[in-house]
Amino acid sequence: MGSVTAMHRDAAVNQAATGNQQDRLRVEQVCLRYSTPDGQTFTALENVSLSVPDQQFAVLVGPSGCGKSSLLYLTAGLAEPTSGSICVGGKRVEGPGADRGMVFQSYTLFPWLSVRQNIEFGLKRKGMVSAEREEIVDFYLNEVGLTQFADRYPKQLSGGMMQRVAIARALANDPQILLMDEPFGALDSQTRMQMQQLLLRVWEHSKKTVVFVTHDIDEAILLGDRVYVMGARPGRIKREMEVPMPRPRDMDMVMERQFIEMKREILGLLHNELDKPH
Numbered sequence: 001m002g003s004v005t006a007m008h009r010d011a012a013v014n015q016a017a018t019g020n021q022q023d024r025l026r027v028e029q030v031c032l033r034y035s036t037p038d039g040q041t042f043t044a045l046e047n048v049s050l051s052v053p054d055q056q057f058a059v060l061v062g063p064s065g066c067g068k069s070s071l072l073y074l075t076a077g078l079a080e081p082t083s084g085s086i087c088v089g090g091k092r093v094e095g096p097g098a099d100r101g102m103v104f105q106s107y108t109l110f111p112w113l114s115v116r117q118n119i120e121f122g123l124k125r126k127g128m129v130s131a132e133r134e135e136i137v138d139f140y141l142n143e144v145g146l147t148q149f150a151d152r153y154p155k156q157l158s159g160g161m162m163q164r165v166a167i168a169r170a171l172a173n174d175p176q177i178l179l180m181d182e183p184f185g186a187l188d189s190q191t192r193m194q195m196q197q198l199l200l201r202v203w204e205h206s207k208k209t210v211v212f213v214t215h216d217i218d219e220a221i222l223l224g225d226r227v228y229v230m231g232a233r234p235g236r237i238k239r240e241m242e243v244p245m246p247r248p249r250d251m252d253m254v255m256e257r258q259f260i261e262m263k264r265e266i267l268g269l270l271h272n273e274l275d276k277p278h
């Protein structure tokens with residue numbers, strides 16, 4: 001176990017070195033436009049720039065359709081910006097790659113593979129030897145509390161358990177950055193709170209750079225180091241806010257003055273968006 005932690009810590013140090021102290025993620029002047037069937041141009045993202053330093057937990061919040069998922073997809077290399085650039089670890093994104101891990105809202109596990117096989121999938125593709133794979137998978141099974149469920153198949157798991165596997169699978173690949181698109185959006189509120197606690201704990205251990213999309217303002221403040229509030233029509237960053245809450249964090253913080261003040265400010269920014277004509 002210790003050696004896995006040490007290995008991933010070394011990798012983080014190496015990543016910081018190869019990134020030459022640059023931001024882990026750098027989005028510069030990104031525009032994304034679509035052609036509509038009636039021959040018009042629709043601007044999904046307009047001049048979006050942001051920089052996420054290494055080991056930071058960044059959260060994107062904003063009204064529906066402001067381009068949060070689009071920004072994650074562009075960073076994942078699943079689509080290309082119309083203009084501007086996105087760099088991860090100092091390298092320009094030109095397509096999908098194992099240096100970026102993704103966790104989606106919909107469950108994306110391979111149904112024909114067990115929990116263990118799902119987590120080790122990327123490691124096998126990398127050609128890692130079996131003993132090393134087993135050590136890493138055991139470590140992450142333990143991290144997400146699924147050691148007893150290693151041989152189950154996705155259809156035998158609850159939604160929360162499937163998302164734990166998805167998080168373990170993404171982290172086991174030791175990506176430079178973890179992109180999370182409303183990963184808890186489909187869960188009931190009790191499970192969602194449990195998953196937030198779990199993610200906080202796992203993140204404290206891994207200190208991965210994260211970009212996390214959510215509609216839930218409490219979730220944004222509870223998890224994030226920095227919150228980007230986006231506006232729609234066109235999609236853009238309206239405000240970048242540091243979260244003043246110390247770590248480690250827990251649910252009780254939602255009652256604290258600083259938390260409530262930040263929530264009020266974000267709500268104000270989002271309400272201004274809702275008042276805009278469609």
Ligand SMILES: Nc1ncnc2c1ncn2[C@@H]1O[C@H](COP(=O)(O)OP(=O)(O)OP(=O)(O)O)[C@@H](O)[C@H]1O
Pocket residue numbers: 034035042044062063064065066067068069070071235
């Ligand atoms: N392939 C496409 N062609 C045209 N428009 C698109 C396409 N994909 C997305 N859009 C539009 O781009 C805008 C941004 O979509 P996106 O899904 O990124 O927003 P979002 O903020 O993640 O929304 P939500 O919170 O509802 O998931 C939306 O208005 C959407 O309808």
